Amino acid sequence: MPEMLIIKAKIKDACGDMSVAADFVTALNEKVDEIVKKAIWRAKENSRRTVMGKDV
Numbered sequence: 858m859p860e861m862l863i864i865k866a867k868i869k870d871a872c873g874d875m876s877v878a879a880d881f882v883t884a885l886n887e888k889v890d891e892i893v894k895k896a897i898w899r900a901k902e903n904s905r906r907t908v909m910g911k912d913v
Contacts (some may be wrong), residue, residue, distance in 0.1 A: 859890035 897911035
């Protein structure tokens with residue numbers, strides 16, 4: 858499992874009065890990790906060392 862990139866408390870805040878299962882936080886973190894890795898790859902493919910919003 859990748860390093861935790863999201864803040865659990867902020868996710869719970871964003872979900873309001875809904876309960877948040879631990880597996881949701883884990884799955885969300887894995888998706889964020891994938892998105893970040895793809896963005897890094899795209900920036901490198903475009904000869905940049907800066908990851909930008911357009912890389913998402």
